[in-house]
Amino acid sequence: MNTHKPVILSLTKMHEAGLGLLREAGNLKMSSGWDQATICREIPGADALVIRTQGEINAAVMDAAGPSLKVIGRHGVGFDHVDIDAATERGIQVVYTPGANLESVAEHAISMMIALSKFFMPSIEALKQGDYFARTKWMGRDIKGRSLGIIGFGRIGKRLGEIAYQAFDMKVQYTDIMDMPKHATERAGGAQRVDLDTLLATSEYISLHVPLDSSTRKLINRETLAKIRPDCILLNTCRGPVVDELAVAEALDESRLFGYGADVYEVEPPPVPGHPLIGRTDNVILTPHNAAQTEESLINMAQWMAEDVLRVLQGQQPRYPVNNPQAVAAARLKLGL
Numbered sequence: 001m002n003t004h005k006p007v008i009l010s011l012t013k014m015h016e017a018g019l020g021l022l023r024e025a026g027n028l029k030m031s032s033g034w035d036q037a038t039i040c041r042e043i044p045g046a047d048a049l050v051i052r053t054q055g056e057i058n059a060a061v062m063d064a065a066g067p068s069l070k071v072i073g074r075h076g077v078g079f080d081h082v083d084i085d086a087a088t089e090r091g092i093q094v095v096y097t098p099g100a101n102l103e104s105v106a107e108h109a110i111s112m113m114i115a116l117s118k119f120f121m122p123s124i125e126a127l128k129q130g131d132y133f134a135r136t137k138w139m140g141r142d143i144k145g146r147s148l149g150i151i152g153f154g155r156i157g158k159r160l161g162e163i164a165y166q167a168f169d170m171k172v173q174y175t176d177i178m179d180m181p182k183h184a185t186e187r188a189g190g191a192q193r194v195d196l197d198t199l200l201a202t203s204e205y206i207s208l209h210v211p212l213d214s215s216t217r218k219l220i221n222r223e224t225l226a227k228i229r230p231d232c233i234l235l236n237t238c239r240g241p242v243v244d245e246l247a248v249a250e251a252l253d254e255s256r257l258f259g260y261g262a263d264v265y266e267v268e269p270p271p272v273p274g275h276p277l278i279g280r281t282d283n284v285i286l287t288p289h290n291a292a293q294t295e296e297s298l299i300n301m302a303q304w305m306a307e308d309v310l311r312v313l314q315g316q317q318p319r320y321p322v323n324n325p326q327a328v329a330a331a332r333l334k335l336g337l
């Protein structure tokens, strides 16, 4: 009988819905840090590595783990900080939790649209200072019926489109590199597919929902910002490096952009002081990468990820694989590579 309890190294705290499963099935160890040296020191012999957004999970980390490492579980969606090719090369399965936090991120984007449109931030600040008469200082606007451009019409982008159309009768348009079946756009009021330039030039709200990769890094830059309407509110709840923050600050200063809302930053944690956007309140709303920090999302992410990590450790197929190391290895064998 195999009595080996798998060693699971976690770089993150998470909801008990997932931690409990991992603790029950394995020998769960919490890392003492996220920097490369700490991870490399603590990972040797681990069968599984559990991560969130912190830590750069590259080939060196995988090599430090040694051949025992079978699975990396990403609590969340973006996996731009994991070297997927290196994992596949080493036969390591990577799993993640697509869809586990889509409601929370879509609601976060909607909240930012409302807060910026109604000048919540400066009016709350004014009231705090005792300035009740600031009530007539800003002219807010309603979002009903306005145009919303969604860049990246995947799980979160589609859900945002549905809420915007169904709750606010917004005119939804999107751009994506994938073809969308008609049923995928119906719940968002038959969202119109447009090219990026059209979306930039015609949207009163633009919301970013792409993964971070070479096609999306600095997608919003001086050149693309120059195409945006001056009454546009731009939202970034996907990944910080998709936006050139300095270019956004310039556009706001020159009234070429109405407002900016973000949950993510080019560098995380962002430098304070010294960040070009943090500290502005009139037309900026910023949150500390906590769009998915809701009870529902935290339970889903922890539980789905833990279940998949355990599936892999038990030799089963994961529900949410990022890569397919077995298929790659089989294809290599067939080709005699």
Ligand code: NAD
Pocket: 076, 077, 078, 079, 098, 099, 101, 102, 105, 151, 152, 153, 154, 155, 156, 157, 175, 176, 177, 178, 209, 210, 211, 212, 215, 216, 237, 238, 239, 263, 264, 289, 290, 291, 292
């Ligand atoms: P998804 O994979 O379902 O959707 C991404 C969409 O972007 C896909 O339809 C894809 O085809 C499209 N896309 C890719 N490259 C593109 C390009 N160059 N131009 C236009 N479209 C492009 O992912 P999702 O679940 O909707 O999540 C989107 C992103 O949101 C994630 O990659 C993650 O980085 C981020 N996210 C952030 C938080 C947070 O806490 N703020 C939480 C969850 C997800």
